[in-house]
Amino acid sequence: MGFERFGVVSFASETLASDFVTYLDEGKLMATKCTKCGAVSFPPRMQCTSCFSTDIEWFDVGEGKLATYTVVKYGPLGFENDTPYTLALAEFPSGVKVFGRLDKAIAEEDIKIGMALKSSTVKLADDRVSYEFKKV
Numbered sequence: 483m484g485f486e487r488f489g490v491v492s493f494a495s496e497t498l499a500s501d502f503v504t505y506l507d508e509g510k511l512m513a514t515k516c517t518k519c520g521a522v523s524f525p526p527r528m529q530c531t532s533c534f535s536t537d538i539e540w541f542d543v544g545e546g547k548l549a550t551y552t553v554v555k556y557g558p559l560g561f562e563n564d565t566p567y568t569l570a571l572a573e574f575p576s577g578v579k580v581f582g583r584l585d586k587a588i589a590e591e592d593i594k595i596g597m598a599l600k601s602s603t604v605k606l607a608d609d610r611v612s613y614e615f616k617k618v
């Protein structure tokens with residue numbers, strides 16, 4: 483329960499990691515870490531994909547850097563009216579890589595690989611939530 487509130491279009495209504503949405507409501511973009519082997523995961527997973535342990539803890543991804551990006555000019559189903567927007571891959575000190583949108587306030591000519599980014603919760607219509615990356 484709860485995960486159906488995530489994003490513009492939800493592809494799952496239930497997940498063991500639904501606390502992700504609760505953390506977003508609190509302004510935190512969280513990933514998971516296996517306390518047994520140290521493997522980190524984003525999207526968050528409540529079972530380690532390396533050692534299969536269920537001893538998992540949450541952590542805030544913090545500030546990261548832009549690894550790569552693309553400007554979307556033809557949006558897929560559900561996103562047609564949002565174009566153009568920029569999809570980014572951000573890398574964080576923990577090693578997690580997070581895919582998400584860049585803040586539309588960042589002009590395309592100001593986007594630089596390696597620029598510092600922080601996550602920000604985005605409140606959508608119908609009590610839905612998502613996140614985007616802003617300049618630090």
Ligand SMILES: [Zn+2]
Pocket residue numbers: 516517518519520521530531532533534535
């Ligand atoms: Zn593990």
